[in-house]
Amino acid sequence: MLTTERHEWIMGLLKQRQTVKIAELMEGTGASESTIRRDLTELEAMNLLERIHGGATIRDRNIQELSVSDKSVKNEQEKQRIAAHAAGLVEEGEFIFLDAGTTTFRMIPFLAGKETVVVTNGLTHVDALIDHGITTYLTGGCIKGKTRALVGPQATGALSEYRFDRCFLGANGFDPEYGYTTPDPEEAAVKKLAASLARRAYVVADHSKAGKVSFTKVLPLAGAALITDSLDGAMMDAVENETTVKVVTE
Amino acid sequence: MLTTERHEWIMGLLKQRQTVKIAELMEGTGASESTIRRDLTELEAMNLLERIHGGATIRDRNIQELSVSDKSVKNEQEKQRIAAHAAGLVEEGEFIFLDAGTTTFRMIPFLAGKETVVVTNGLTHVDALIDHGITTYLTGGCIKGKTRALVGPQATGALSEYRFDRCFLGANGFDPEYGYTTPDPEEAAVKKLAASLARRAYVVADHSKAGKVSFTKVLPLAGAALITDSLDGAMMDAVENETTVKVVTE
DNA sequence: TCATAATCGTTCACAAACAATCAAAAACAG
DNA sequence: CTGTTTTTGATTGTTTGTGAACGATTATGA
Structure with a gap:
């Protein structure tokens, strides 16, 4: 050998x-x-x-778990349900921003055949979008190694040329006090900008993100509607006080 | 044997x-x-x-897939030589534009370890660039189905924010009279702009492209140096009269 | 805490793989 | 056919990977 x-x-x-x-x-x-x-x-x-x-x-076990491939098996069913619901909100002919991330990725099959135009900063999304016959625009920018997200001034610059009907974001944590948070400041900047350019903004995040707080704040909870799968009573009350919540059950 | x-x-x-x-x-x-x-x-x-x-x-696995497709190893070798020579021109720390296309794709392994910064409009290039540890920026834009090149006003807009030391383009044909040509007008626009933003521009194209004329003109021959593998006498004279030619022999 | 056993790093000798060289054989050109 | 070039295989000394031995270190349970 x-x-x-x-x-x-x-x-x-x-x-x-x-x-x-x-x-x-x-x-x-x-x-x-x-x-x-x-x-x-x-x-x-x-x-x-x-x-x-x-x-x-x-x-580094944390990094290992955070890598896209491993993440995508975890909470798969919940993510599918969340993704299906989120995509269901999209109407024929709308202009959509789709954030990089695994949950937003799951939305793609459900968007097929809607004649939407999708802008994304997620490199991994592109193949799937094209395969499903969705007109796709990519923001430019620098490629962030792990998540394959496009970030930096080039990304935000390109983004600011667009206006969206809806914007779907991922987040690493949401919390009544700290709002939506994510580890990377550059990614946060993109998310924030995208949300501000959209008529309606949504964050898709499964229950494991509830109460989690990461390094960078993206938006306060009020800044985007939350689509998630299940929340315990206290968290539900606290979150519902701040923003619109859609809990997707089976 | x-x-x-x-x-x-x-x-x-x-x-x-x-x-x-x-x-x-x-x-x-x-x-x-x-x-x-x-x-x-x-x-x-x-x-x-x-x-x-x-x-x-x-x-690396990408090249493996490429050479599997349908090219004989012998043809592959010539393209490799072109790519190797082109990449050899790049010096430490330079800023490079790498056009979408198969020949430019082959340059990537030879660029590894040069500490260059690469901007590309080729989606397929990104994985390989990242794998080889090259700092990569992607132009934004609309994704052209077959070649997976990023084109359109978003691509040219993003591109115009940069300046390059060198720019490497692919072409579907080169001809003394009609210059470098390519089938798609949108891609041609990107190539043209990239060339104008670089101190030195090169076209990499094997001998099968000699004398071929495609739909859209990218540049006159004088607009970029040509790197190719072999030309017959008449073509050589005609081309050499217009631009710098590097014929990469064994 | 101490004893014991398992695991560790180091060293050494040996075998496998290596680059370089050279001469024979084959292919080639005139 | 003859001289040249290219390709090949054997030989050389050198480098690299391997396994066993041994003392040092670390875990674990009495």
Whole structure:
């Protein structure tokens, strides 16, 4: 077995199981303990994993979970329902802004055949939009690595040339006091601007975002209607006091 | 077994399995270790694979998909040479415009590690650029279905905010009389503008484009230097009379 | 806290893979 | 057919990856 092969094999197992033992790797690859140990040292140097006593683990579990692919399996059903409802609001011939993010992404199939024009800053959205025959415009800008969102002055500049009927945003957290929040200031700027350019703004976010507060404030709750899947009583009251809420149940 | 045959055989196996061992290749082709080793060195120089201790692996998956499509390895090699030469012109820290299109796409691996900033209107380029760690900006605009190029007033508007050190364009034809031509007027407008914003403009086009004339004129030959692989005598004279030509031979 | 066992990093010797060189064989041109 | 070029395979010494050994370090349970 080639060194590189072994490295890939290790990383593959690591992604499946989050942590691996050296004994497992020895058995799986047929290499000796020394070799595995060396491999782990190298992979750690490349920042691909973190060594722990007896094995290794994924370097940054948070980042791992935040990556688009993993996120998209989590709360899939809820997201589908939220997306379906949000897309249902869109009427024939409207001009829509679709934020980057997984929940807004799920809206795309439900938008098919509506003759809408969609502007998005989400690179990952483009393929799906085109495939569903939706006329699509992309904002320009710098590409943010993880989320594949287009941000920066080029993005906001391009955006400000448009006016929208509706604007659908994602958010990492919503909270009665702090409003809608997201980790990245540049993305927040785009969201904020998009909301201001639309007649109606919506935030789509599943219940796991309730009460979460992230680094940058996008809007106060009053700045956009919220579409979510389920809220407990106290949160529901607090949020409903600030903005329009649509709870999408089964 | 002919050298080229062997090369194709190697690339074929490589596409099936991701990585190959030298021993496998020796057995499969019947050639000696030295010969295989030479082959791998050459194929690596053409950027078709990456050598690793004990064998070789595919350099990047995008190029793999491209060469799978329908081009023979031999044709591929010529295009690779054009791309390699074009990218070789780029110096550390420069600002580059990279047009949508397959030949410009092939330049991307050769740009890696140059600390350049690339602006592109090619959606398909983005993934590869990011993968190679290149700072990338995307022009905005409407997405043209087939070529996935960003065009329209949004694209030209975004573009006009930039200035470039070098600009690399594709073209569907070049001709002494009609200049560089391309089928789509909107794409032509983007190309034209990009060229005007760059200190130096280049068109990359293989010999099959020589003498071809398409619907829309992008530039006269004098508007950009031409990088191509081989031209017959008459064409060479005619073209050289109009612009700088670099013929990339082996 | 101490003892024990598992895990760790380091070192060394060996085997595999490597680049470089050279001469023979094949392909080619005149 | 002869001289030249290209391709090939063997040989060389060098580099790199590997596995075993050993003492040092860390976890764990009495």
